[in-house]
Amino acid sequence: MYLIQKGRCEVLSKDSTKATATIGPGDFFGEFSFMFGGERSTTVQAVSHVDVLMLQHADFDEVLKDFPLIKNQIKEIEENKTFQKELQHVVSEDELATAGGNPKTIADLPNDEGHDNQPTSGKKKSAKFFKQLEGQEKEIHDVPFEQLGCFSRFMSKFLLKMTIIPEGFNAQVWEVCRVMIALMLAILYLFQAAFVHMSPYLWAICYVLDFVCLVDVYYRFHWAYYDDRGLLITHPVATAKRYMKNTFIVDLIACLPIEIIAYFAIRAWSPTGIQLPGGKSAY
Structure with missing residues (x-):
């Protein structure tokens, strides 16, 4: 029993x-x-x-x-x-x-551990929103934040008061968009490097898509997940920690404008060998 x-x-x-x-x-x-x-x-x-x-x-x-x-x-x-x-x-x-x-x-029933007061049957939720908690519920919700170090606790202030449910409709739409953006960037970068690497319009499009990728990195801090026991983990501290330990570094590097970093690095070695989009020289 x-x-x-x-x-x-x-x-x-x-x-x-x-x-x-x-x-x-x-x-x-x-x-x-x-x-x-x-x-x-x-x-x-x-x-x-x-x-x-x-x-x-x-x-x-x-x-x-x-x-x-x-x-x-x-x-x-x-x-x-x-x-x-x-x-x-x-x-x-x-x-x-x-x-x-x-x-x-x-x-x-009382709300505990930051879970929504909604049944699991029926339509899948797209996100878990954390409402204002009181008493024991507030204590349970705040404990993971209080266990963080000073720097981590400061950074946790930038987390949203929500997490994204992976089975939700919005999450599935966003996943499709991520795949499409990744394919677009791969095609545009290849086309840019081979044919129109001096086009400022193409550079602008690529930078806009890179910004969307950075937004996705931020969303990934709030992506709920299932642990080894099959339980859906929705607390933002847990989701952020998991993302930091897994693919955060790789995702962040992939979003950085490497060409700008390379531009400033190479310009220091060969000022006359680099040109900006539009045909302008480095100096």
Whole structure:
């Protein structure tokens, strides 16, 4: 049996196509199979990072040794299969009533760890926005920022109050745009180097596309990701750290105007050997 200590879960329908209810801190699941054995009647799916307390049957039996009356009552129910079926039927009806009535939704639960109060079923969100948090929720959200060093904490001030969900529509559109821009830059640079390397208009187009790439680098600091456990990580500190450790340096170098750096470097060696776009000489 599992007791939710932190986070939120959805109780799914029999065919696992929709959520019939949402449970949070203080709720528990798996109690029927835990008490009487047999197959589990419901499927529970996490919708945020979840901390649960697990009670194993062996530990439960050990505790029951000190409560013989309760132990005997449970044993009587275990032996009465008819009563078990009736009890399970009542539980199933209660779940259906909850699904068709007024179930407890995620919006009714406290917001923790910077997760949105929205169910995972239905349309995929494009971004996770961090609203103003209070009390314990604010403390949980601010802890990762407080653990940063002075310089990192200063740099974190430039992070947006949001992260981008990779399955969202906007993220998918942006990914398509990234691929198209990369292809355009590759073609333009080759065409520029081979034929019209002195055209100021082509240089301007390339610099505009380079600026868009820099914007993409900034967005990458806010790109949510799935960790090794399959949990969606949406806190901006975690997403920024992951990007810094992975492809940030490569992406940044790819966006830099290398030709300008080369221009100033080569001009120092050979002032008469470099010309600017438009046919003007270096000096």
